[in-house]
Amino acid sequence: MNEAETGPVLYAEPGSTWWPVLWGPGFALIGLIVELATPAGGVNLPVWILLAGVLAAATVLWVYARRRALAVQLTPSVLSVGGEELELTRIAAITDVGAPMGARVLGGGFTPPKGTGEIPLRLSDDKVVLAWAKDPATLIDELRPLLSES
Structure with a gap:
């Protein structure tokens, strides 16, 4: 859903930033510098450029997957978790709301992702599901007024 359908974003966790994409090219640059500093001879510049590109491409896929699987977003009408x-x-x-054994985790998976805190939610059909966030207290603080109004 887009912002026009759900309203402004009140709380958001992106799941990952894009800066890890720079790791691969950074490691390749360090390798190139080490190769230039050693008296062994020729420099394999095309190999270092290829390595930087391959590592950056692999990291782009990893970051993209984390941004989809670990994102949390709250709008006035929808809570999106993973x-x-x-x-x-x-x-x-x-x-x-207690978290019973076997409660379904929002966004898939058997447990909330590592580094997140769980937030048990009782649904209108009396089932309990587990939402999660890196900062669960802030998400609860943003969620509480939205529920008391409805």
Whole structure:
């Protein structure tokens, strides 16, 4: 959904930044500098350029996957967690909700991603699901007024 359909973004975690794409070219540059500093002879500049490109391309795929799988976004009408969208009208409670064993994790997976905190949500059909975020307290603070209004 786009912003016109769901409203402004109130909370967002991108899942990853793009700066890791620079790691590969940086390592290739270090390798080139080391090769230039050694008295062994010829410099393989095309190989270093190819290596930088291959490492950058692989990292682009990795970052893109993380941005899709680990993104969290809250708008006035939708909570999107790991690519799964949950309409806020389906959320009945976020306080005093226990996380039962086997509760479904939003966005797929068996557990919330490493480095995130879980947020149990009771849905209107009385099922409990687990949302997650790197900063769960802030997400709850942003989510709470949206639920009390509805």
